[in-house]
Amino acid sequence: MNGDCKNNMQPLRLQAAEWVARVYSGSFSEQDEINLKKWREQSELHETEFLEALAVMDDFRDFGISPQDVAQPRHGGIRKSIWAVAAVAAVFMLSFLGITLRDGPEAPSVPLDADKAQLVYSTGVGEQKTVTLGDGSTVALNTASRVYVDFDDQTRWLILDQGEAYFDVAKNSGRPFVVSVGNQAITVLGTKFNVRRSKGEISVAVSEGKVAVHEKLDRQDFVKRITPIFEGSSEAVGGLKHYMLAQGAVGNFSTGENFDGAVAIGNPYQHQIWRENLLSFSGSSLEEVARELSRYSQKPVLVEGEDVRQMLVSGVFRSDELENIWTGLEGLLPVRVEERAGEIVILAAN
Incomplete structure (x- = not known):
């Protein structure tokens, strides 16, 4: 029974993969959008298969490959139709085999x-x-x-x-x-x-x-x-x-x-630098810096002492390397960073 069900889903999954490849092809028209909407509205299964194929295509980013690179040819000598078939095959095979790089459902x-x-x-x-x-x-x-x-x-x-x-x-x-x-x-x-x-x-x-x-x-x-x-x-x-x-x-x-x-x-650009896992500060108070770092930390970042709160910070830090940030702050300012129960505390060095 389960095998028959999987076989019946293959054509639908392939159609979903074809639609996703078309979305990323660079030539997705308004008429394509209308047709895609009609296709997705045919049933809940159509919608589910499309979202799964879309999520799998997004997973190529974890390999350092953009979905656009998958769906579009890099060289003029490769015909778009052939490249699209390759993109469909990649998405179809990954989704059919159940290979996923995500921690959980992408779009519940x-x-x-x-x-x-x-x-x-x-x-x-x-x-x-x-x-x-x-x-x-x-x-x-x-x-x-x-x-x-x-x-x-x-x-x-x-x-x-x-x-x-x-x-x-x-x-x-x-x-x-x-x-x-x-x-x-x-x-x-x-x-x-x-x-x-x-x-x-x-x-x-x-x-x-x-x-x-x-x-x-x-x-x-x-x-x-x-x-x-x-x-x-x-x-x-x-x-x-x-x-x-x-x-x-x-x-x-x-x-x-x-x-x-x-x-x-x-x-x-300063407002989207976070997309590169970067945090940029220019003359920001340590209190402001701590508030920003708390967004990326599993524990709240606090500053003890009014003088310490008003210390100024300038520099660029990686938001995914918090331990290096603590070390960097200790090198830039007369402070030390302590990890206490449930919080990170920045305080005067002496």
């Missing part, structure tokens, strides 16, 4: 609304992960982050529930990509940007394209009210308050009921 279904199941992607403390969505967009999650995903025909809707994420959004002018954070939302049509959610505020840094940060809207009238912003109107329908951020802009916004923010030209 969880209820976001009472009447609808959603996808959720998350990372643990010190973990980072990049996932590819059904439209070809990618989301890189930083430490201790979680994002919910819910796409429909009109919008590509996500909720950044906690933490930080970098979004590389596939262009689709007829289907906005929305990231909801607290009482605010960020809408784009196709761009690259970083969002960090912390207590009471969000920061947005735009690497490419433009984004609109605005009050959160009901999905029913979202498209009608947000479209004028991207058509150049200074006022959205219904007086929607918003900030427009172009490439190079960095903005900080409140997440509470009273929407407010400030936008300036900055260095977006």
Whole structure:
């Protein structure tokens, strides 16, 4: 019985692998997206097989190979059709044999609304992960982050529930990509940007394209009210308050009921350097540094003494090498680092 079931699943799994290879091919069209959506909606098994094939393709990153490298030819002499067959074979064989490099399910279904199941992607403390969505967009999650995903025909809707994420959004002018954070939302049509959610505020840094940060809207009238912003109107329908951020802009916004923010030209790279497992500080107080390091540590990082808290730190550190950071701080400053029960403490050297 089990053998027959596996044999029956092979054609479906192969179709899923073919779709994933097409998503990464570099020529995934809007019509392809429509056809893929119809294919995935045929049954729960179709959706499950697609997500599994998508996750397996993402696992190539653990070998230092990007999924795009798998799905696209490096040399002009190799025909795309042949290369696509090879990509499909790789994904199909890995998924069929059950080979996975992940610690657990990549995209379990969880209820976001009472009447609808959603996808959720998350990372643990010190973990980072990049996932590819059904439209070809990618989301890189930083430490201790979680994002919910819910796409429909009109919008590509996500909720950044906690933490930080970098979004590389596939262009689709007829289907906005929305990231909801607290009482605010960020809408784009196709761009690259970083969002960090912390207590009471969000920061947005735009690497490419433009984004609109605005009050959160009901999905029913979202498209009608947000479209004028991207058509150049200074006022959205219904007086929607918003900030427009172009490439190079960095903005900080409140997440509470009273929407407010400030936008300036900055260095977006500094806001996404975490993707290289790097932390950069320039004249930051040791208290600020400890707060940032706590995001990557299994134990909270505390600083004892007001004088020690105000010591200034400049330098670049690797977030995945905390022991080296403790040693580096002891070399830079007159401090010592102690590991106590349930916490890391930085205090004066004498």
